Amino acid sequence: MALNLVDWLFPRFCLSCGKIGTYLCDNCRFLVRPLVFQICPICQQPSFNGKTHKHCYQKESLNGLISIFPYRGIIKKAIIKLKYRFVTDLADDLISLIKVNLNLRLLPQGFVLIPVPLHPHRFNWRGFNQSALLAQKISERIGCGIDNDLLKRIKNTLPQVALKGDQRQINLESSFTVNKHHLNSKKIFKKPLVLIDDVWTTGATLKTAAKVLKESGFKNVWGLTICR
Numbered sequence: 001m002a003l004n005l006v007d008w009l010f011p012r013f014c015l016s017c018g019k020i021g022t023y024l025c026d027n028c029r030f031l032v033r034p035l036v037f038q039i040c041p042i043c044q045q046p047s048f049n050g051k052t053h054k055h056c057y058q059k060e061s062l063n064g065l066i067s068i069f070p071y072r073g074i075i076k077k078a079i080i081k082l083k084y085r086f087v088t089d090l091a092d093d094l095i096s097l098i099k100v101n102l103n104l105r106l107l108p109q110g111f112v113l114i115p116v117p118l119h120p121h122r123f124n125w126r127g128f129n130q131s132a133l134l135a136q137k138i139s140e141r142i143g144c145g146i147d148n149d150l151l152k153r154i155k156n157t158l159p160q161v162a163l164k165g166d167q168r169q170i171n172l173e174s175s176f177t178v179n180k181h182h183l184n185s186k187k188i189f190k191k192p193l194v195l196i197d198d199v200w201t202t203g204a205t206l207k208t209a210a211k212v213l214k215e216s217g218f219k220n221v222w223g224l225t226i227c228r
Contacts, residue, residue, distance in 0.1 A: 015077040023081075024074065024093045032075060034068055034101040041065035041203055041223055049106050050222075060214040062207060063192075063221055066106050067200050067228035068098060075227055079198050083130050091130075095137040098226065104142065108192035108220055112145040113138065114213075116197045116205055117153040117176075134226065135196045145191070150182045151209060176209050178216040192220040200225040 011020050016028040024032075038050035041062040047053060051064045069075045078094055081087045115132040123129055132148055139146040155175035182188060193213060195206050206223040213221050 014074075015081065016074040022093060023078065023087075023090050024097065028074055029097060032069065032073070032097060032101075035070055035228060038066060038106070039228070041200075041207065044203070060211045062195075062203075062210045062223050063108075064106075065200065065203070065206070065223040065225070066102075067225045068101050069227050071199055071227035079227060082133075083198060086127065088128055088133060091133050091137055094226070095134070095141055098134075098138065099141050102138075102142075107194055107222060107224065110145075111192045111194045111222070112147050113224075114147055114151055114193050114195050114209075116195060116209055117148075117151055119153045119155065119175075131197050134198065138196070147182070149179050150193075151195075151213065152177050152179055173208070176212045178212060183216065189217050189219070192222065193218055194222045194224050196224045198226050200228040 012023050013020055014025040014028055015023055016031075017025060019025045019027075037046045038048075039045060040047035040051070040053045040056055041064065042052055042056035045053075047064075049064070050066045052061055057063075071079070075094075075097075078090055082090045082094065113135045115129060115135040117132075118126070118129045135146050135148075138144070153175055154177050195209050195213075197206055200206070200223070203223070206225070210221045210223070
């Protein structure tokens with residue numbers, strides 16, 4: 001009864017056509033298409049299966065990057081609504097599309113999802129971390145591991161959306177650290193890590209986070225974003 005009342009007071013509308021009942025109706029879901037190619041996270045040129053080009057790779061680089069959708073249309077609207085309008089129940093509709101369009105064979109076997117963390121001040125203001133929310137739901141759907149505590153954000157940076165080019169990288173300097181309590185067992189270093197975030201623009205966030213993880217001893221670190 002409570003759920004029906006909430007739906008009646010705050011009905012869901014399709015972000016594309018406006019049909020009532022869901023954020024992503026069946027007809028509009030059918031129109032969503034995944035990206036046709038992956039890119040090297042360093043030079044951002046097309047790359048086979050998203051792997052970092054050998055001539056681009058350095059020891060602190062991401063080993064690869066997988067992005068699922070182009071950042072446009074209904075998916076763009078969904079990400080913005082989730083991230084800035086705090087519509088967390090939208091995540092379920094997004095995850096159903098992600099599960100259908102994510103090719104797990106492109107990611108390293110036995111990977112652990114690492115959500116890009118928010119600074120505590122940002123988390124307290126927003127009330128949730130969209131990357132952690134998406135990671136949790138992906139983990140539940142596909143049965144992969146997840147670690148919400150390995151990576152910490154220690155610098156309350158400016159929102160990346162307000163910055164351009166090199167400003168994004170400068171803004172993120174010294175913003176992440178690794179939770180040392182997680183490094184007691186050597187087994188953890190054998191697991192491939194997949195950093196998850198909502199959108200890849202310049203890649204500054206994932207590159208900075210990957211650098212911190214690599215410096216701590218992790219060898220295989222990939223990026224996964226919903227959009228690019």
